Amino acid sequence: xxxxxxxxxxxxxxxxxxxxxxxxxxxxxxxxxxxxxxxxxxxxxxxxxxxxxxxxxxxxxxxxxxxxxxxxxxxxxxxxxxxxxxxxxxxxxxxxxxxxxxxxxxxxxxxxxxxxxxxxxxx
Numbered sequence: 001x002x003x004x005x006x007x008x009x010x011x012x013x014x015x016x017x018x019x020x021x022x023x024x025x026x027x028x029x030x031x032x033x034x035x036x037x038x039x040x041x042x043x044x045x046x047x048x049x050x051x052x053x054x055x056x057x058x059x060x061x062x063x064x065x066x067x068x069x070x071x072x073x074x075x076x077x078x079x080x081x082x083x084x085x086x087x088x089x090x091x092x093x094x095x096x097x098x099x100x101x102x103x104x105x106x107x108x109x110x111x112x113x114x115x116x117x118x119x120x121x122x123x
Contacts, residue, residue: 018119022114029101031053031097032053034095034097038092057069063089078095
C-alpha cells in the first residue's frame with residue numbers, strides 16, 4: 001500500500017519557524033509533482049507550494065519569500081520550511097503527491113494525500 005505520512009507542524013509564535021516533512025512509502029515507481037496544501041476553518045483547501053521532479057517550484061503569493069519547499073527524490077520525501085510565520089498561516093497542512101505505481105505492464109499515477117497536520121501561529 002502506497003501512502004504519504006506527514007510529520008512536523010505544531011505551534012509557533014508570529015515570526016517563528018516550523019518545518020513540515022512528508023514521506024511516501026510503498027511500492028513506488030516514481031513521483032511526479034509533490035506539494036503542500038492548507039485548509040483553514042471555513043475556507044477552501046489552497047495550494048501553498050509545489051515542486052516538480054526536476055526541482056521547479058511554485059508558491060502561493062501569500063507565502064513567497066517566507067516558505068521554501070524542497071524534495072529528496074532518492075528518499076521520496078518533500079519538506080516545507082516555514083519562516084516568518086503569521087497568524088493567517090494557521091491551518092491544517094496536507095501533503096500531496098502524484099505517485100506512479102506499476103500494475104503489471106502498466107504504470108498508473110495515484111493522486112495521494114497525507115493525513116494532515118495542524119499548524120497554529122499565535123500573535
